Amino acid sequence: MLSETLKNKYQLCEEIGRGRFGVISRVFCPSTQSSFACKSIDKRLLSDPTDRECLENEPKIMTLLSPHSNIVQIYDMFESDDTLQLIIDLCQPFTLYDKILEPDMSEPKAAAYMQQLMLGLAHCHRFGIVHRDIKPDNIFFDFRGNLKIGDFGSSTWLGEVGTADGLVGTPYYVAPEVVMGRAYNEKADVWSAGVVLYVMLAGVPPFYGETAEEIFEA
Numbered sequence: 233m234l235s236e237t238l239k240n241k242y243q244l245c246e247e248i249g250r251g252r253f254g255v256i257s258r259v260f261c262p263s264t265q266s267s268f269a270c271k272s273i274d275k276r277l278l279s280d281p282t283d284r285e286c287l288e289n290e291p292k293i294m295t296l297l298s299p300h301s302n303i304v305q306i307y308d309m310f311e312s313d314d315t316l317q318l319i320i321d322l323c324q325p326f327t328l329y330d331k332i333l334e335p336d337m338s339e340p341k342a343a344a345y346m347q348q349l350m351l352g353l354a355h356c357h358r359f360g361i362v363h364r365d366i367k368p369d370n371i372f373f374d375f376r377g378n379l380k381i382g383d384f385g386s387s388t389w390l391g392e393v394g395t396a397d398g399l400v401g402t403p404y405y406v407a408p409e410v411v412m413g414r415a416y417n418e419k420a421d422v423w424s425a426g427v428v429l430y431v432m433l434a435g436v437p438p439f440y441g442e443t444a445e446e447i448f449e450a
Contacts (some may be wrong), residue, residue: 234259234270235310235317242270242308248325253277253287258322268307271318282398290384291318296359297384302352304372304382323382324375329368332432342432345371348379349425356381357418360390364400364410366424368431390417403447404437411448 234244242259245267249256254273261268278284294306308319328345331337349371356363363370365386372380386400395415399406407423409416430438441447 233272235312235315237310238270238308238317238319242268242319244270253283259319267322268319269322271320273316273318275314275316286385286387287316289388291316293361293384293387293389294318294320297356297361300352300355301378302348302380303355304380304384320382321372321374321380323372323380326373327369328371328373328379328428328432331373332368332435337432337435339433342429345379345432346425346429349381349428352379352381353418353421353425356387357421360394361387362390362396362416362418363387363421363424364396365402365405366421366428367402367405368428369402371428403441403444404439406448 234242238259241263242261245258245260247255247257248269254271257270257272259268259270260266273287275284275287278287291306291309294304297303298305304321304323306318306320310317331345349366353363353366363381363384363386365383366381370381370383372382374380388396390396395417397415399410399413401410401424405424405427407416407420410420427438439447441449
């Protein structure tokens with residue numbers, strides 16, 4: 233359900249996705265005749281202080297990074313004690329993960345996707361932002377076919393000394409320095425992007441394990 237503030241600008245259409253903490257719906261803006269996605273997060277589900285901090289950072293980071301052709305853009309937001317709603321780019325109903333499953337993934341396609349991914353990451357890193365969860369599921373496509381990095385819910389700013397800390401990310405894509413508990417920088421995203429490229433070309437990750445611990449030890 234849209235907040236009263238956003239109802240004045242947007243019409244709620246259909247639900248298009250669900251996550252751990254909320255729902256993504258398509259909304260329509262009559263004044264611009266454009267469709268957007270509305271990411272609605274139930275703040276009451278965020279019991280972990282780290283999750284709450286990331287929630288607070290996400291709209292700030294997206295605002296800082298917008299606009300860029302390879303970044304999911306934020307246009308509007310509403311926040312109350314219980315809810316955070318973000319109006320963002322409406323992307324196609326598939327991710328790079330779905331593209332990898334298609335039989336026509338080729339080296340030229342992978343190279344083209346990788347080029348766009350690195351342009352988006354370079355933009356993040358210029359602003360001192362490390363994404364921390366680069367993986368195929370967080371890489372989207374707009375309706376022109378442009379690749380867009382999304383889901384900045386794990387992202388953070390690099391500190392005054394140019395590093396971040398904390399074990400954040402998806403096991404198959406996490407850089408070694410992150411796993412080992414060391415301070416890390418934007419190169420952790422570059423490692424994750426390299427794993428994405430490997431998966432695009434090989435169809436499987438370079439490491440295997442049935443648990444996060446097994447993957448980290450591989």
